[in-house]
Amino acid sequence: MAVGAIAGRMLGVAMEQLAYYNQDWVFFKDMCNLNEACITPGIYAMVGAAAVLGGVTRMTISLVVIMFELTGGIQYIVPIMAAVMTSKWVGDALLHEGIYDAHIQLNGYPFLDSKMEFTHTTIAADVMRPRRNDPPLSVITQDCMTVEDIEMLLGQTAHNCFPVVVSRESQYLVGFVIRRDLNLALANARKNQEGVVSNSIVYFTDHVPAVAVVGGPTPLKLKKLLDFAPTTITDQTPMETVVDMFRKLGLRQTLVTHNGRLLGIITKKDVLRHVQQLENKDPSTVLFD
Numbered sequence: 001m002a003v004g005a006i007a008g009r010m011l012g013v014a015m016e017q018l019a020y021y022n023q024d025w026v027f028f029k030d031m032c033n034l035n036e037a038c039i040t041p042g043i044y045a046m047v048g049a050a051a052v053l054g055g056v057t058r059m060t061i062s063l064v065v066i067m068f069e070l071t072g073g074i075q076y077i078v079p080i081m082a083a084v085m086t087s088k089w090v091g092d093a094l095l096h097e098g099i100y101d102a103h104i105q106l107n108g109y110p111f112l113d114s115k116m117e118f119t120h121t122t123i124a125a126d127v128m129r130p131r132r133n134d135p136p137l138s139v140i141t142q143d144c145m146t147v148e149d150i151e152m153l154l155g156q157t158a159h160n161c162f163p164v165v166v167s168r169e170s171q172y173l174v175g176f177v178i179r180r181d182l183n184l185a186l187a188n189a190r191k192n193q194e195g196v197v198s199n200s201i202v203y204f205t206d207h208v209p210a211v212a213v214v215g216g217p218t219p220l221k222l223k224k225l226l227d228f229a230p231t232t233i234t235d236q237t238p239m240e241t242v243v244d245m246f247r248k249l250g251l252r253q254t255l256v257t258h259n260g261r262l263l264g265i266i267t268k269k270d271v272l273r274h275v276q277q278l279e280n281k282d283p284s285t286v287l288f289d
Contacts, residue, residue, distance in 0.1 A: 001049040008048020012041030046071060047083045055087035058098035110268045118243045120278050125235040127242070127274045128256040128264035137264060140164045142174050142205055147186060147220060148198035154183060163255055163262055164204050164226060173255065173262045174204065176230035182222075189220050196220050232257050233266075239274065246271055 016039035050067045054060065067080050091098070097105075104111045130137050138153060140162050145153075153162070160179050166172040189196045195218030202220045232255045233242060245251060246268055253267040 001053050004052025005045040005049040007052070009041045009045035011048065012039060012044025015039045015044070016041055043076060043079075046076065047079050050080050051083035051087040054084035055091040056099045058088055058091060060084055060088055110272055112243065112247050112268065112271065114247055116275075118240045118275070120239065122239045122274070122278070123235070124233050124237045124239065124242055124256050124266060125263075127239060127270050128235070128266050129270060130264055137262070138162060139168070139171075139262065140177065140202075140204070141167055143201065143203050144168075145202055146198065147189070147196065147200045147202060150182065150202055151186060151198075154179065161253065163230075163265070165262055171262045172260050173230075173232070173257055175226040175228045176255070177204070177222075177225050177227065181225045185222055185225055186220075193218065193220070230255055234258060235263050239271075242266065243271060243275075 019039050046067065050063060054063050057063070063084055064077060064081050068074065068077055095102075101113070138157050138159060140150060140153070142164055144167065162177050162179065162182070164174045164177055166174060197217050200217045200220050202222055204223050204226050206221075206223060208219050208221065231245070231249065231251055233245070235256050235258050242254070245254065251268065253265055255262060256264045256266060
């Protein structure tokens with residue numbers, strides 16, 4: 001804004017001097033009275049500031065409203081609108097993105113632009129993790145893991161969420177649980193529930209075997225933490241559909257299944273890396289939070 005205001009005021013001062021020393025010109029003759037200033041450099045500064053800010057940020061209507069609220073001059077809305085729209089058209093002709101979009105890409109933030117078109121024919125199986133030679137997906141079983149096992153899993157990984165499956169052999173998906181909720185539930189159980197120890201079995205179901213209650217430590221029920229309807233897709237879902245889901249639903253991740261069995265997971269960063277690879281760009285520019 002400062003650069004635009006300076007440039008606008010310089011133009012305003014130049015026009016003021018031009019009008020003052022050439023009052024007999026046709027352009028100034030009907031507009032300016034003799035020995036009176038008819039050019040206000042401050043208005044040029046205001047319009048210049050709006051024009052430069054609009055060209056840099058690609059803001060339009062919101063910028064006009066902001067400038068109107070700052071000045072309170074409704075008579076200046078038309079020149080401000082003309083300057084802002086002209087600067088946006090010029091900016092779009094030179095570069096397709098504003099300064100905020102450029103900073104998002106420069107810093108590698110995981111952001112999916114709603115204006116970006118995905119025209120490739122890849123499917124979810126091409127993007128999901130784990131891939132070949134990757135370690136297996138970190139999952140929690142619904143009735144087989146102890147408190148110590150889950151605490152060890154939380155300590156060894158940095159994932160924000162974990163899929164819950166029936167068993168490691170079947171991999172049938174039960175739901176989704178958030179890391180923060182797990183940490184709080186385990187800490188509160190150790191502190192407030194009598195009999196909960198490291199080898200207590202954690203159940204994400206309503207049914208607890210009687211043998212577990214009678215012959216062992218107190219089991220821990222955490223079914224209330226479970227999201228039974230996580231966002232899932234099949235391994236054959238087109239990536240064009242997946243990208244639209246991430247944009248419109250604001251997803252951070254989605255689970256990939258086949259006939260109810262968990263195959264993998266796709267995060268927003270996986271989608272962005274895939275897009276970068278398809279555009280022959282460096283996928284490592286998509287940074288972690």
